[in-house]
Amino acid sequence: MSEPHTDAPLPDPADPATEAFVVHRNLLFTVAYEMLGSAADAEDVLQETWLRWAEVDLAAVREPRAYLVRIVTRQALMRLRTLRRRKESYVGTWLPEPLLTSPDVAEDVELAESVSMAMLLVLETLGPTERAVFVLREVFDLGYDEIAEAVGKSREAVRQIAHRARAHVAARRPRTPVSPAESQAAIDAFRRTLETGDLQGLVDLLAPDVVLLGDGGGVRQAVVRPIVGARKVARLLEAGLPRLEGAPSFEPVQVNGRPALIVRIDGEIDNVVAMRIDDGLVTGLYIVRNPEKLSRIGRETPVTR
Structure with missing residues (x-):
């Protein structure tokens, strides 16, 4: 059972923090959803991300996108561990929450594969940190330094995790791209x-x-x-x-x-x-x-x- 959730609040559209959050909101949701396989939990993560972002001194932030991705990744990692405990008591098979998506998503072949039900089930076989590293590197093409900050690991550790996760997924993903x-x-x-x-x-x-x-x-x-x-x-x-x-x-x-x-x-x-x-x-x-x-x-x- 998922916990109550609401969309992340946006109190003042003219506020610079809100504006930056709105610009990147769909990206942040996608990161959280690919890590969790649950839209309800992804929305909860967005709410927590917003609350932390609203407290940040924007003058000290060079790249709002990277900073927001770092926050949402950390929140999703915490939620992922909670979600895993819930899955242990889930009745029957747990499947990702399906999302109705627009036709243009299918045109981005890499994005479509990354959010497909089949790929989300493959990602379920990774550990939390492996899943975060794979999603950030393979789907969103973040640099190792950015990922290291997001997951709290060294750059070299992230490179090794990315290599293991890539091999793990490659062995389980669909054998050939499907048009x-x-x-x-x-x-x-x-x-x-x-x-x-x-x-x-x-x-x-x-x-x-x-x-x-x-x-x-x-x-x-x-x-x-x-x-x-x-x-x-x-x-x-x-x-x-x-x-x-x-x-x-x-x-x-x-x-x-x-x-x-x-x-x-x-x-x-x-x-x-x-x-x-x-x-x-x-x-x-x-x-x-x-x-x-x-x-x-x-x-x-x-x-x-």
Whole structure:
């Protein structure tokens, strides 16, 4: 369960501190979200960042962007450790909170990959400091000195952490880059098989070792363990549709920079389906049903580098 959160307060738009914060707010949110996988927690981190930024003597700040990134990183690291403890008692599988994103995010291939559900799950396998270093270096291209200040390590230590994290992620990320067109074609074909009940067509889209993960948060019914294998996943999806109350509709959208589906039952959002694609086949299906994680899916969330 996430803690109560509010967007970071902006008391006076004419104030120089507020102006600087507003300019970099979307970047700061993206840094926090990529470290945490939770928009709710990222907003809490932004609030804490604002409170600390408002106390800073701006005359002593040479680079507001770097200074703000340093603050948000430190706050996200503290929140990440708390979040990890919460995940230990989470009911079922924990998945990142899906974000409705604008089409221009998909055009930035590196940004789209970095916020994708598949990549966020890979980042979950890193330790807190490794995750921070990887995100700041590989996604936002910060220098080692800047990262060292943000994470409280020496420059050489950061270089070593970055090397280990890069190798760790490279072994687990999608094998080849997936173009927006390929992703769109896959989600369109997936939607058609669900709408028509074409079981064999669904199986043909799935890799033999495809993994389905579901997140109901203990509030909504979802698979509590990974389902592995094309036939098992296809049968589960086919069997699940008739049990839904009312006729489901499948809306193609951009979620976390990639094509995805919002599934509605009688007009109400029931779940979000995102996927990972390798070599033209779906290797990962991520179905989020936890209502807390769907509260933002009705409006676009700006993410940027």
